[in-house]
Amino acid sequence: MKILITGGAGFIGSHIADACIEAGHEVAILDNFKSGEEANVNPRARLHRADIRDASAVRTIFEAERPDIVSHHAAMASVAHSLREPGPTMEVNVMGTLHTLLAAKEGGVKKFIFASTGGVIYGEPAPERIPVSETEPLDPLSPYALSKKLGEDIVRFYSSFGKFSFTIFRYANVYGPRQTSKGEAGVIPIFSELMREGRQPTIFGDGTKTRDYVHIEDVVAANMLALLGGNNETLNIGTGRETTDQKVFTLVARAMKYTGKPLYAPFREGENRRIALDATRAKKILGWEPRRRTLTIP
Numbered sequence: 001m002k003i004l005i006t007g008g009a010g011f012i013g014s015h016i017a018d019a020c021i022e023a024g025h026e027v028a029i030l031d032n033f034k035s036g037e038e039a040n041v042n043p044r045a046r047l048h049r050a051d052i053r054d055a056s057a058v059r060t061i062f063e064a065e066r067p068d069i070v071s072h073h074a075a076m077a078s079v080a081h082s083l084r085e086p087g088p089t090m091e092v093n094v095m096g097t098l099h100t101l102l103a104a105k106e107g108g109v110k111k112f113i114f115a116s117t118g119g120v121i122y123g124e125p126a127p128e129r130i131p132v133s134e135t136e137p138l139d140p141l142s143p144y145a146l147s148k149k150l151g152e153d154i155v156r157f158y159s160s161f162g163k164f165s166f167t168i169f170r171y172a173n174v175y176g177p178r179q180t181s182k183g184e185a186g187v188i189p190i191f192s193e194l195m196r197e198g199r200q201p202t203i204f205g206d207g208t209k210t211r212d213y214v215h216i217e218d219v220v221a222a223n224m225l226a227l228l229g230g231n232n233e234t235l236n237i238g239t240g241r242e243t244t245d246q247k248v249f250t251l252v253a254r255a256m257k258y259t260g261k262p263l264y265a266p267f268r269e270g271e272n273r274r275i276a277l278d279a280t281r282a283k284k285i286l287g288w289e290p291r292r293r294t295l296t297i298p
Helices: 011-022 055-065 079-084 086-106 143-162 187-196 216-226 245-256 280-286
Strands: 002-006 026-031 046-049 069-072 111-117 165-171 173-175 202-204 213-215 233-237 263-265
Touching: 002 011, 002 055, 011 026, 011 069, 011 216, 026 055, 046 055, 055 086, 069 086, 079 086, 079 143, 086 111, 086 143, 111 143, 111 216, 143 165, 165 216, 173 216, 187 245, 202 245, 213 216, 216 233, 216 280, 233 280
Parallel strands: 002 026, 002 069, 026 046, 069 111, 111 165, 165 233, 173 213, 202 263
Antiparallel strands: none
16 A cells, blocks of 8 residues: 655654555655654655645645555644644644645545544543543643644544545554654653753652553554554554653653652643543454553663
8 A cells, every 4th residue: 555644754653654664565754854853764765845734735745646545643742832832733733634634635545544642632531530431522621632633523524525534543642762852742751861961850740640651662553453444433542551750750760870859840731630541442443452551661
């Protein structure tokens, strides 16, 4: 199959590109390198430097590539940035997704895989409902979360309108190789970088805030299964386990041989206090389950 991966130079997208190429698929990458890295690009992939906010450029790339499947991972993924300046997040995550879907419709794409979020999109679920399932009411906590909810709605609409199938993945906190402290940032590379420089990392809150950490290898496995299955499904991709910020700090400090203490700052607006994802449906629909159920820091 011919697969076009938006954001294919980024942390998640580049790993998916590698796996698709290894499986024998033809891969093209669309990336503006705002957060992607040249070193992440597989030399066997065709690279298009473009921004999904540019509808004309997106359309031209689709006309040249004629992909069978689109794996849409290009996004602005910062909650904090979306709160400070929501415009760019909406432009990329909503309008950029719309441009990609319109090009997919015109280009005869067979399937559209969309990367959503499984954290702030659910709001603050009651403790007894954690891990949360896909039936949890959506209550976005930030403009970023809202942009992903709107993106999901646009995907469902245009897949029906354009007569192609979709799979929407609501990811937990993805971690692993190639993740950096910019772009698709996570607390692990941020802590690691600060500790390496001998600087004191900050925990926002009292250390009890929790996240569900899913390894990039497991995320890639879900995406590979979605090439042939999971049509017209919305699926959580996570471990179902909560890990506190304090635990993350301890694990990273141990790996980095850092002996300092964290700074503590107030909880940040727009973030969950507790979250973990129930991926039972992904197992039922795709036969997927995480191989790494516990956060590990090499």
